[in-house]
Amino acid sequence: MEFRPDGTFVPLQIGRGDAPSPGPPGRWDTAGRLHLPDGTGRIVSSAPDRLEIAWQDQQ
Secondary structure, eight states: OEEOTTSEEEOEEEOGGGOEEEOOOEEEOTTSEEEETTEEEEEEEEETTEEEEEEEEOO
């Protein structure tokens, strides 16, 4: 995932040849909430080498 200072982020998905491919852009806030067109998430925990996110699909 690429978090940007303007409050947007780009999820990186596995593409051809295992190269990262950008997914649909989303928004994040300082409370740890993430918003994508098809769902929301919240940051559960973070470490220098790991980011754990709980996702919930929109219905």
